[in-house]
Amino acid sequence: MPDRDTARARTPEPADDDKTIDDLLEASAGKKMTAGPTPDAAAPQSYRPPSVRYYEADEIKSRTFNAEKLQHIVDEIKIIEDGIKNIIAARTTKIIEEEVPVEKKRAVRTVGLDKLLVRLGLKQQEYEDYTDYEIVKKEIPRDPDDVLITEFRVMIENYLGSLQGLNEGLRDTVYEVDGIVKNLTEVSDTFTDQIHGDRRAYRSQVAHSRELEAQVEEIVPLHESMSPLHDRYAEVEKQRDHLEMALRESQGMELKYKTNIDMGVKYQAALKSYRALINDFKERGDIHVNMVDKFAQGASHMKIAVDNVSQICSGVARVTQSMVMIVESIDDGNRVLGRYASLVGDQISASPQWEMEYNALKEAEEVYKKNDNLRLEQIQENRKEIEKLLKISE
Amino acid sequence: MDPSLLNDISRRIRKLDTRRLTGRISRYVHLSAAADESLRRPDLDGGRVMDQLEACCWELFGEIPLLIKSVTEIREQMVDLHHEENGKKIAPPEIGEASRRCFDGLKRHGMELLAHLADEIGIVQETLRQGEKVRRIVSDHTDPMKRSATLLDILLERFAHRPTVAYRVGGESPDVRQLEYAVEGMENWEAAADSEDDGSAESLRVATLSPYGRVIQSMWEELEQRGRKIAHADAELKEGWRLLHRLSAKGYSHKIRQKAEKLSFQHEARRRAFRKFIRESRAAAPDRRRAG
Structure with a gap:
C-alpha cells in the first residue's frame, strides 16, 4: 500500500480526485480499508469519473476524527456505571x-x-x-449485570423518602421533648415554691417551739419543787403535761417540715439532672433533624447527577453507534470507489460485463451521493451532541 | 382517777393496729418497683401493675389519716392520766414515791411513743405524696422519650452504616459539591459527638432515668424502714401500756419497775436521735435563711 501511495503521489493527474480520496483515507485513519489500486494514467478515455467532488473538504470542520477521546469518556462512564451497579447489587436481593x-x-x-x-x-x-x-x-x-442503572435513582428516592419520613417523625418527637423540658421546668419551679413555703413554715414552727420551751423551762422546776400534797399540785401537773405535749407536737412538726424540705430538695435535684439530660437529647435530635434535611437536599442533587450520568451513558452510546455507522458507510463508499478504480485500472474494455459493472457502480454512486447529505447532517448533529455531553459532564 | 378513762384508753390502744399500714407500705414498695421495671421494659404488662399501684395508693392515703386521728385521740386522753393507786391503801411514802415516778416514766414513755408514731406516719404520708407526684411525671414522659430514643437509634444506625457517604461521586457540578459538603459536615459532627458519649441511644434511655431511679430507690428503702419503726413503736406502746395498766390496777412492784426501766432504756435511743435532729436542723436553718 505505501508503494501505491507514493506511486500515486508521483502521478499528477487526476490529482483532485486522488486528493479527495487521500483526505478520506486520512480521515478514517486506523480503520482497515480495502485500498483501491492506483488509477493508471492510461485510463480509457471512453469513461471518465465525474469531476464533482464528493464533498467539500472544508465543510467538515473536524478534519481528523479522533475516537480516542470519546472512547475515554465511554470508558470512564462504564467504570462509574459498573460501580453503581455493584452497589445496587450488593444492597438489594432478588426474590x-x-x-x-x-x-x-x-x-x-x-x-x-x-x-x-x-x-x-x-x-x-x-x-x-x-x-x-x-x-x-x-x-x-443479585448479579451486577442484572441491575439497571435507573434503579439507582429509584433507590435514592426510596432512601430519601424513608429518611425524610423518619426525619419528620424525629422532628415531631423533638417538639414533644421540648414540651417535656418546659414541663419539667415548671415542675422544678413548683418544687422551689414548695420548698420555700416549707422553709418559712419550719422557721415559724421553730419560733413557736422556742416559746413553748421557755414556758416548759419555767414550769418544770416549779412542778418538781412542789409537794404532791399541795392543793395546786394537780393543776400544775396538768399544766406541765399539756405544755410538754404541745412542745413535743411542735417539735414533731419541725421534724416533719424539715424532712419534707430535704425530700423536696432531693427530688428537685434529681429532676434537674433529668431535665438536663432530656434537654441534651432534644438538642442532639434538633441537630440531627437539620443534618438530615441538608443531606436530603444534597442527595436529591445527587439524584440529578445520576440522571445526567445515565443520560450521558445513553447519549454516548447513540453517538458512538451513529459514528460507527458513518464510518461503515464511508467504508462502503471507499469500497465502491476502489472497485471502480480497480476496474478502471485494469483497463477493461467496453464489454457487457463492464457495462453491467459500470451501471452497478453508477447506481451505488447515486446512493452514496444521496446519503452524502444525510451523513453530513448526522456528523454535524453528532458534533453538537458530543459538545453537549461534554458540557454536562463538566 | 376515772377507771373508765383507763379502760377507754386500753380499748383504744388495743384497737390501734398498724399492721395493715405496714403491710400496705410493703405492697406499695413492691408494686412501685414493678411499675418502674415495666417502664423500662415494654414487654411487661405495665397497665395492670399501674392499676394495682393506684389502688394501693388510694388505700394508703385513706388509711393514714384515720390512724393519725386515733393516735391523736389516745394522746389527748392519756395526757390527763394521773397517778393514783386504784382502790389501794396509800402505801408507805417511799413506795408511793417510787410508784409515782414509775407511773410518770411510763406515761411519758407512752406519750412520746404516740408522738413518734404520729410523726412517722405523717412522714410516710408526705413521702408517698411526693414520690407519687414525681413518679407520675416521669411515667408521663416515658412514652415520648422512648419514641425519640427509638428514632434516634435508627438514625444513628443509618449514619453508622453510611451507605452513601463512602462514595465520592467526584463531579464538578455545584449540586454534587453541595452534597459532598453536607456529607462531610455530618461526618465531622458525628466524629466530634462520638467523643462526648458512646453515641448509643440505649444508654441515653437508661441515663435519663437513673438520677430519678436513685432517688426513688432511697425513698423505697426509707419507706420500708419507717414501716418497721412504726411496727416496733406500736409493739412497745402496747407493752408500756400493759405495764401502766398493771401498775394502776394492781399496784407497784419491783418487777414492774424493772420492766419499765428496760422499756425506757430501749426508748432512750429514739429520744436522743429526735433531740439531735431538732438541734442540728435548727443549727442549719439560720444558714439557709441567709442563703435562701
Whole structure:
C-alpha cells in the first residue's frame, strides 16, 4: 500500500480526485480499508469519473476524527456505571420462587371391596408417603449485570423518602421533648415554691417551739419543787403535761417540715439532672433533624447527577453507534470507489460485463451521493451532541 | 382517777393496729418497683401493675389519716392520766414515791411513743405524696422519650452504616459539591459527638432515668424502714401500756419497775436521735435563711 501511495503521489493527474480520496483515507485513519489500486494514467478515455467532488473538504470542520477521546469518556462512564451497579447489587436481593420437594402423607386409594370395608370402618385406612412440590420464595443475591442503572435513582428516592419520613417523625418527637423540658421546668419551679413555703413554715414552727420551751423551762422546776400534797399540785401537773405535749407536737412538726424540705430538695435535684439530660437529647435530635434535611437536599442533587450520568451513558452510546455507522458507510463508499478504480485500472474494455459493472457502480454512486447529505447532517448533529455531553459532564 | 378513762384508753390502744399500714407500705414498695421495671421494659404488662399501684395508693392515703386521728385521740386522753393507786391503801411514802415516778416514766414513755408514731406516719404520708407526684411525671414522659430514643437509634444506625457517604461521586457540578459538603459536615459532627458519649441511644434511655431511679430507690428503702419503726413503736406502746395498766390496777412492784426501766432504756435511743435532729436542723436553718 505505501508503494501505491507514493506511486500515486508521483502521478499528477487526476490529482483532485486522488486528493479527495487521500483526505478520506486520512480521515478514517486506523480503520482497515480495502485500498483501491492506483488509477493508471492510461485510463480509457471512453469513461471518465465525474469531476464533482464528493464533498467539500472544508465543510467538515473536524478534519481528523479522533475516537480516542470519546472512547475515554465511554470508558470512564462504564467504570462509574459498573460501580453503581455493584452497589445496587450488593444492597438489594432478588426474590425467586423455587419448587421444593416436601414429603407428605396421603391416604391410599382403595377400590371395590376394600373401599367399602374402609368406609364401614372394618378395615383401617392406610397412608402412603409421597413427594409434593411446594413453591417457596427465596432471596438470592443479585448479579451486577442484572441491575439497571435507573434503579439507582429509584433507590435514592426510596432512601430519601424513608429518611425524610423518619426525619419528620424525629422532628415531631423533638417538639414533644421540648414540651417535656418546659414541663419539667415548671415542675422544678413548683418544687422551689414548695420548698420555700416549707422553709418559712419550719422557721415559724421553730419560733413557736422556742416559746413553748421557755414556758416548759419555767414550769418544770416549779412542778418538781412542789409537794404532791399541795392543793395546786394537780393543776400544775396538768399544766406541765399539756405544755410538754404541745412542745413535743411542735417539735414533731419541725421534724416533719424539715424532712419534707430535704425530700423536696432531693427530688428537685434529681429532676434537674433529668431535665438536663432530656434537654441534651432534644438538642442532639434538633441537630440531627437539620443534618438530615441538608443531606436530603444534597442527595436529591445527587439524584440529578445520576440522571445526567445515565443520560450521558445513553447519549454516548447513540453517538458512538451513529459514528460507527458513518464510518461503515464511508467504508462502503471507499469500497465502491476502489472497485471502480480497480476496474478502471485494469483497463477493461467496453464489454457487457463492464457495462453491467459500470451501471452497478453508477447506481451505488447515486446512493452514496444521496446519503452524502444525510451523513453530513448526522456528523454535524453528532458534533453538537458530543459538545453537549461534554458540557454536562463538566 | 376515772377507771373508765383507763379502760377507754386500753380499748383504744388495743384497737390501734398498724399492721395493715405496714403491710400496705410493703405492697406499695413492691408494686412501685414493678411499675418502674415495666417502664423500662415494654414487654411487661405495665397497665395492670399501674392499676394495682393506684389502688394501693388510694388505700394508703385513706388509711393514714384515720390512724393519725386515733393516735391523736389516745394522746389527748392519756395526757390527763394521773397517778393514783386504784382502790389501794396509800402505801408507805417511799413506795408511793417510787410508784409515782414509775407511773410518770411510763406515761411519758407512752406519750412520746404516740408522738413518734404520729410523726412517722405523717412522714410516710408526705413521702408517698411526693414520690407519687414525681413518679407520675416521669411515667408521663416515658412514652415520648422512648419514641425519640427509638428514632434516634435508627438514625444513628443509618449514619453508622453510611451507605452513601463512602462514595465520592467526584463531579464538578455545584449540586454534587453541595452534597459532598453536607456529607462531610455530618461526618465531622458525628466524629466530634462520638467523643462526648458512646453515641448509643440505649444508654441515653437508661441515663435519663437513673438520677430519678436513685432517688426513688432511697425513698423505697426509707419507706420500708419507717414501716418497721412504726411496727416496733406500736409493739412497745402496747407493752408500756400493759405495764401502766398493771401498775394502776394492781399496784407497784419491783418487777414492774424493772420492766419499765428496760422499756425506757430501749426508748432512750429514739429520744436522743429526735433531740439531735431538732438541734442540728435548727443549727442549719439560720444558714439557709441567709442563703435562701
